[in-house]
Amino acid sequence: MNLVLPLRRGIIFIVSAPSGAGKTTLSRAAVREIGGLTPSVSLTTRRPRNGEVEGIDYRFVSEEDFQRRVDAGQLAEWARVFDACYGTPRQPLDEAIREGRDMLLDIDVQGARSLTARYPDDTVTIFVLPPSFEELEERLRGRGTESEQAIAGRLKRARDEFRAYPQYDYLIVNADLADSLRQLDAIVKAERLRVARLREEIAPWKS
């Protein structure tokens, strides 16, 4: 009898980082390169930024629509950040865990905390750090999309968020995208081999 590869539960990989550490670029590269990772598309009530596509970057909804989903218990977590709401739909996560598919979520510290509380056995959390504070500041300014005041707000928030790294499972220092992607790839491949994720007993032989 050959070993039929055992079914395992799906894994929710959660990537968080201070704003500007490069987590969005890294997450997208991961979905493209690693394989077997479905991105979660968040809901938001904020307006699209330049180039953002409905259904890919976010699902852009009204305040009323958002509130209705919150009330109906359709969100696994949600939060108000500055003057907009962001939330993660519950159903795709539940289905992925049940069906043994893996998802990748690019989400802030508060959202990560809510999701690990809700799915303690099925989440793997990764914190991405910029190599230095100066580089973080440069990256934020380099976007050219925000006012000085907004940048100052993001920097302050980044400093606060940074302190959350000890709550995470893994730490990646994002100095080079290719290196960071290799590190994330190793984390994904290793976590898929965890005994704790097996759904049933395995038996390579009968007798």
Place this chain on the structure above:
Amino acid sequence: MNLVLPLRRGIIFIVSAPSGAGKTTLSRAAVREIGGLTPSVSLTTRRPRNGEVEGIDYRFVSEEDFQRRVDAGQLAEWARVFDACYGTPRQPLDEAIREGRDMLLDIDVQGARSLTARYPDDTVTIFVLPPSFEELEERLRGRGTESEQAIAGRLKRARDEFRAYPQYDYLIVNADLADSLRQLDAIVKAERLRVARLREEIAPWKS
């Protein structure tokens, strides 16, 4: 200020498997290919098999010498298997953990249990399975070094050992050496990124 990569504790990677699952071949390939892994050389009181080299495969010692080391507390774990003793010297493990170097140990289920009890935060355990029972039996016979009786004993022991897999962190089904090596490589690289192994607080910026 650039982030100085934080010091972390060394990791003791422990590979166990039923006899004949290919763990010795896999462990040696891992030490050769993955990098940064020092093998632990076990002590044993049994005689060298064909081709085994003192100080590489084992350190071959007398029963008296072995007992003296046990009494002096120099072994992290030891056991009698069939009619010989096997043991793991403590000092190289303690030094590796302290100095942030990683080791790879090819050790049986009982030894793995003793080591994880002694080093609960610094061990990572990996169970290697043969793809099938028939293949395991073929591999054991293929060695051509042992009597039918010894093979029957090993097969029985393999069945008992197999039941220990749920106590391990990771499971590798060793159907193909190159695939298994890639999986072990991912585990090693991922575990090196664990926040829990950082020895001190990290700070990418001062202010």
